[in-house]
Amino acid sequence: MTGCIGATENTHTIEDAPAIGGAAAAGSAGTAEGAGSRLRAVAVVGAGPTGLLLAGDLAAAGVPVTLVEKRPRAISNLSRAIxxxxxxxxxxxxxxxxxxxxxxxxxxxxxxxxxxxxxxxxxxxxxxxxxxxxPQYEVERVLERRAMAAGVRFVHGAEVVGLTQDAHGVTLEVRSSGGESSEIRAAYAVGADGLRSGVRKAAGVPFPGKSVIRSLVLADVRFSEEPEGVLALKSSGDAFAVIVPFADGWYRVAGWNRTRDVPDSEPVDLGELREIVRQVFGRDFGMHGARWVSRFHSDERQVPDYRVGRVFLAGDAAHVHSPAGGQGMNTGLQDAANLSWKLVAAVNGRAPRGLLDSYQAERHPVGRAAMRSSGRVVRLAMxxxxxxxxxxxxxxxxxxxxxxxxxxxxxxxxxxxxAYPAPKGAHRLVGRRAPDLALKEGRLYEALRAGEYVLVAPEGAGHATGRAVPAQWRSARRTTLLVRPDGYVAWAAEGADAGAVAAALREHNIT
Structure with a gap:
């Protein structure tokens, strides 16, 4: 059985490369979407983990990238996701x-x-x-270094205030912190600019949902007594708290008390959090030395469409939910990994029909599931x-x-x-995550560092691989796998011959 799935004052435009894929056009299998435009640049908005990973992937593949970030050039000293x-x-x-x-x-x-x-x-x-x-800032630091080394053009202290798109590209209207306006022209734009996304607003995309819980208190602290166990969420009466250890002796503590339902703007100090922890755990473990304390609320929201023409939304710009389970940053990074290689194929004129639309089909259900599962946990805690x-x-x-x-x-x-949806009749592995398979050449995830598909075949098969990275099983297994750049199985077959492999490569436009 086989199967496939598949800031300057001047306008900044890059138009010195061959044809690319368009957002809405479609051709037959093996035909690039929207070939005919000359733009190859991609604009990414938001230099959090999602935007940094996406921009770095694109630049590493040779795609010109401009990354727009509202903050001044500095990594936040707040750990946020952990x-x-x-x-x-x-x-x-x-x-x-x-x-x-x-x-x-x-x-x-x-x-x-x-x-x-x-x-x-x-x-x-x-x-x-x-x-x-x-801490999130450590992840951002490593991803920013990679993006800079790959050649990403950073525009700090600027935000998107307007957006237009046509058959050939997207124009972003950007305003600097000093009030100066400029335009950025690109083939595609990705909004990874968080809960208050300027890209989402400029594109007219709704963000339906509601607040789930208010007045969560958050801090990074020291303890005189080491709390028991591992990452722990515990509730008691009208309160719950969660304690997460860092590797450097600091702890992230979050707490909520039903009787203290106040706006985010209400002043907060460590004493309030200490009292919540004491109420839930029976003692406060000698909490002291907070490097920061904050009050916030948690929303459940998701856009109906992750793609609107040539504009895509990822991370918190597309979905937000309770921090229970720590899925927020992770879901955003996985959005970026799903989208980046598809945009590379599009700007290089190699995206088969439906490839860009598959971002919505694959990632929207994942965002919805994360929202529901984390919401269920926090409601049970309450x-x-x-x-x-x-x-x-x-x-x-x-x-x-x-x-x-x-x-x-x-x-x-x-x-x-x-796992992602697979076509009817596809091999049982299609759409599933490929684990780090042992190959004669090393590990699968080392082979994926090339940013291309990997064709894993039985020893001695000798198949032509097109642009896919050739690899062979270290074991005697006879399954042939075509693994996507994001580590999911695109096609699989038992005992495939050269013709079947060639057809799969053509289907994914990687001959």
Whole structure:
């Protein structure tokens, strides 16, 4: 069985390269979308982790990239997101970055929800069978360095205030912090500029949803007494709290008290958080020395369309949800990894029909699932009525005693269990994440560092591979796999002959 899936005052324009793919045009399989435009540049807005990974991928593939960021040129000293999950580490490994980040972070093999639910990640079929505790600014620093080395053009202290698009490209109206206006012209634009995305607003894309919880208090602190266990979320009466250790002796603590429902603008100090932790855990562990304290609220929102013509949305510009499970930054980075290679194919005139639209088809359901699962956890943490407490107890019992449910939950939270839709009749592996397979040439995720498809064939098969990186199984396995640049299986077959392989390469326009 086989199957396939597939800031200057002047206008900044790059028009010195061959034809590219357009956003809305389509041709037959093997025909590039929208070939005929001469623009090759891509504009990325937002220099958080999502935008930095995407811009770095594009530039590494030779695509001219301008990255627009509202903040001045400096990495935020607030850690914000703090968990890097297994699937994200795999994607960073495919870019040669995971080992450096891994060395800086603190690994933990269990994620504890409530008092009796413990998610064990040690059984993950991954090189990274754990989650990594690491401040977001460390991830940004490494991704920014890579993007700069690849040639990304940074425009700091500027925001998008307008947007128009036509058959050949997108024009962004950008305003600097000093009030000066300029335009950036590109073949495609990607809004990775967060909850208040200027790209999303300029493109007229709605962001439906609601606030789930207000007045969460957040801080990075020291403890005189070491808290027990690992990443732990615990609730008690009208409050809940979560404690996450960093590798350097600091802890991220978040807390909420139902009786203290105030706006984000309300002053906050460490005493408020200390009291919440004492209420939930029975003691405050000698909390002291906060390097920052903040109050915020959590929304659940998702755009209906991740693509509007030549404009794409990714990360928090496309979806926001509760921080429960630490899926926010990870989902955004995985958005970027899904989209980047598709844009590379488009600007080089190689995107087969439907490839750009597959970003919506593949990533929108993932964002929706992350929003629902994290929302479910935070609502259970907030439970106080007898029937909601009974639901929480039933959920905890099911996760604890029903292995398939526990496995599914771990796979969803870590990203390792996520799969994309596959055509009817496709091989069972199509659309699934490829683990880090052992190859004669080394590891699969090392081969993916070329930014191309990888064709994994039985030893001695001798198939022509087109632009795909050739690889062979280290074992005697007879399955032939065509693995996409983002590590998902595009096509697979048992005992495939040269004709079947050639047809798969043509289907994906990589002959």
């Amino acid at each position: 968990i890097v999950h297994a699937r994200t580490l795999e994607l960073l490994d495919a870019r040669g970055l995971a080992d450096e980040l891994d060395a800086m972070g603190g690994p933990f093999g269990r994620l504890r929800l409530f008092d009796s639910v413990s998610l064990d990640m040690s059984d993950l079929r991954s090189r990274y069978n754990y989650a990594l505790s690491l 439970a106080r009525r007898p029937w909601t407490l009974a639901v929480r107890a039933a959920f905890a019992a099911a996760v604890k005693h029903v292995r398939p449910m526990r496995t599914k939950l771990v796979g969803q939270v870590t990203g390792v269990g996520l």
